[in-house]
Structure formats: structure tokens, C-alpha cells
Amino acid sequence: MTNxxxxxxxxxxxxxxxxxxTQGLQYSGIAAWDSVxxxxxxxxxxxxxxxxxxxxxxxxxxxxxxxMEILSEKYDVEF
Amino acid sequence: xxxxxxxxxxGSNRGIxxxxxxxxxxxxxxxxxxxxxHSEEFETQMAEIASQNGVWIRPVxxxxxxxxxxxxxxxxxxxxxxxxxxxxxxAGIAHGGLFSMTRMQTIREVFDINVFAPMELAQLVLxxxxxxxxxxxxxxxxxxxxNVRAGxxxxxxxxxxxxxxxxxxxxxxxxxxxxxxxxxxxxTDTDMGRTVQENAGENRLLPSAMGRMxxxxxxxxVAVFLASDEASFVNGETIVVxxxxxxx
Numbered sequence: 108m109t110n111x112x113x114x115x116x117x118x119x120x121x122x123x124x125x126x127x128x129t130q131g132l133q134y135s136g137i138a139a140w141d142s143v144x145x146x147x148x149x150x151x152x153x154x155x156x157x158x159x160x161x162x163x164x165x166x167x168x169x170x171x172x173x174x175m176e177i178l179s180e181k182y183d184v185e186f
Numbered sequence: 187x188x189x190x191x192x193x194x195x196x197g198s199n200r201g202i203x204x205x206x207x208x209x210x211x212x213x214x215x216x217x218x219x220x221x222x223x224h225s226e227e228f229e230t231q232m233a234e235i236a237s238q239n240g241v242w243i244r245p246v247x248x249x250x251x252x253x254x255x256x257x258x259x260x261x262x263x264x265x266x267x268x269x270x271x272x273x274x275x276x277a278g279i280a281h282g283g284l285f286s287m288t289r290m291q292t293i294r295e296v297f298d299i300n301v302f303a304p305m306e307l308a309q310l311v312l313x314x315x316x317x318x319x320x321x322x323x324x325x326x327x328x329x330x331x332x333n334v335r336a337g338x339x340x341x342x343x344x345x346x347x348x349x350x351x352x353x354x355x356x357x358x359x360x361x362x363x364x365x366x367x368x369x370x371x372x373x374t375d376t377d378m379g380r381t382v383q384e385n386a387g388e389n390r391l392l393p394s395a396m397g398r399m400x401x402x403x404x405x406x407x408v409a410v411f412l413a414s415d416e417a418s419f420v421n422g423e424t425i426v427v428x429x430x431x432x433x434x
Contacts, residue, residue, distance in 0.1 A: 143361060150317040159261050162309055 110156070111186050114178070117151040118171060132171040158182045187414045189214040192268050194311065196220040196250065196304075197277025199228045201376035202326070205402035206274055207232070209410050211239040218263055218270075220246045220277070250277055250303035260310045269318050272413045273311045275304035275325045278344075280382050285339035293340045300344035305351065316362045322413045323359075325352050325368040327424050332370060345370070349424045356422025365421040367412045372428035375399040394429030 108116075118129045122139040134140055140148070149165050152158070156178065160168075164181060168174045178184040193210045197203035198219035207219050219232050224247050236243040248259040263270070278300045281292060304325055315321030330338050331345035349368055356366035372394055373379050379399055394400070408427050411417055 146313070146316050146362075150313060153313065154317070159257065159264065159310070159313075161257075 110184055113155045114152070114175060114184075114186070117148060117155050121148045121151050129171050134169045136170075152178070156182065156184050158184075187213070187416065188410065191215045191271040191413070192218070193272040193274065193413070194218040194220065194246075194263065194270055195274040195276055196307065199225070199231075201378055202371070202374060202402045202405050203274075203276045204231075205406040206276060206409055207243065208235055209403060209406035210272075210413070211235050211241050211243065213410060214239065214241055215272075216241050216268070217243045218246045219243050220248065220259070222249055223247060250307075251298050253306060256303070256307060257310065260307070264314055269320075270311050270314050271318075271321060273308065273315075273321070273323045274409060274413075275307060275323070275348075277303070278326055279341075280378055281340045282337045282382065282385060283340070284337055288340055296340040296344050297347070300341070301347045301351070304348065308355065312359065312364070315359075315364050319363045321359075321362075321364040322417075323355070323364065323366040324409050324412050325366070327352065327368040327370040329370050329372045329426060329428050331424075332426065352424060353422040360421055365412075365417070367417070367420055367422070368424040369405060369408050369412070370424050370426045370428075371400055371405045372426075373399045374402055374405055376402055395431030396429040398429070400427060400429060 115126050115129055118124065118132070119126060122137060122144060124137065124139070132140070134145065145165070145168070149160055149168070153160060160182070164177050168177055175186055179186055188210065193215045195203055195206050195217060198207045199221040207217055210217055221228055224245070229245055232243040232245055246259050246263060248255040250256065279296060281288070281296050308323055325348050327349045328341070328345035330342040331349045335342065349370065352366055352368040359366055373383060405427055408425055412420065412425065
């Protein structure tokens, strides 16, 4: 499984959405991505990539695309 | 009830923290015993307690005020793959003195260790607990948070902050099956407690309605209760353990 697939899976499994629905998805853009869902997403990503995210990055994680940028720039996850 | 649970305790090398280690090991819990610096004496003590009780106790070292050290240490703990069932934010420092005679730097140091470090550690550990959908966090407040007394502007207000934070965090984490409570002990018979009493001079603190200081194990026993399923509906509370009366 590629890193992109792992990343997408974290979203689809956490929020019960399709891969297509992840594109352009924003925090609070769907009911499932509220503060509780956000922490579940972070947990799923930390498990998937064996990382520990900084609180600042968790707060900045505002969209599907922004998350990829954070993981790529700060946690050496290559997409 | 607590058999096989894994407990992370800060400030576990002496005083109430060491009593926590002994109390939880006695209940067959495994422990990450956190301290500031490595010492052979501490390692030996922990190994002895582990051996006597048939549990593992892993010393973990980090400076509470060093975010990077703390993060690296907790990362190692998480790498073990073990659940963190209980976090005890025990480490703290005492300080007494009139507000007008207390340096701001001192007040910041007291808050750094008594409030901000437990908050930071809880943020790291909570993510594991949220994944587990279970956990118990026990913070150390103090009767100094409750009793208005001159000279308590740094320590007392820091412990009042812990009390308030405990209630807020308990409300936020209940949905994940995580309970957060605090203990507010009165003067306890430890090195720190005796030093506080000595420094108080003529303003010596009232020992308790029982006429004595608390024993460290009496505080630890309350933590054991709060960590256990016996306290399954206790959340966001600060339990006063002061031997009765309006004492310090």
C-alpha cells in the first residue's frame, strides 16, 4: 500500500466517506470531521505512519490537502 | 481490579510519587516510573519493587520543562505498543511567600512544573488513551488550592489551576471513556512536606483534625481507587484528602 493510499484510507475509514469525497475536504466540512472526528483521524494517521504529531500540527491540519503538506514537510512522509 | 494495567507516574523517585509506584505495583500494575535524571539508587529501588511484586517497572527520564525531552520519552513509551491505562501527573514543586515578595520568574517556574508540564504530558498521552477508548488521568492538586491563605499566590493558584483543568478535561474526555480526576492532599509526611513545614516557621501549617500529617501511602490509596473501575462514575472531581477539618 502506498503512502497516498494509507492517507486516503485514514480519511475514508475514519469518516466513512468515499475516496472521491476526500478531495478538497475541509475540517468541519462534513459532520463527521468535528473535533472528536479530528482526534480519531490523527490517531489513524499516527498509527498508519508510525509518527507522533505535534499539537501545533494537529491544530493546523485544516484540510485533506493541508494534512498531506504537513505530513510531507514535517514527518518525512513521501506521497 | 487493576491487575495488568499499565501506569505512567511522574516524580516517582521519592515522596508521594514513590508511594504511588509501591501502591500500584502491589496491585499488580506495570509502571513507567518517570524521574528527571538517571540514578543507580532509583533504578535499584524500582527493580526491587518490580521483583517483589512480579511486575515490570521501566524508569523513564525527562525534564518536565523540556518539551522535546518529554516528547522523545513518551514516544519511546508508545513504541512499546503497550496501553497506557493510567497517567499520574504527580511531579510538582512547592513555594511559599507573599505575592509582593515573589519574583515573577518564580511564579512562572511553579506554573511550568505544576500546571503546564502536566498539561503537555496529558496531550501526548491522551492520544493513546483516545485510541484505546479508555484511560484514567490523575492530577495532583492540593488543599492549598481550596484554602485562601496568605503566601500561597504561586503554589496555591497553580494547584487551583490544576483543579479547574481537571474538571474541564474530564468533561472533554468522557466521550472517549477517559476519566480525569485530581487529589488534593493536605500536608504529607514526605521530604517536601517536612521542608514546607520547616520553612513555614511561626506560620506552621495545621497538620489535620487527626493531629498528624498524611502518610504518602494514604494519598496513594486514593489514587488506586480513582484509577480503578470502582471509580467508574467519578470524573472531573478533586478529592480532598486532609484528615478532616479545615486544615492545610
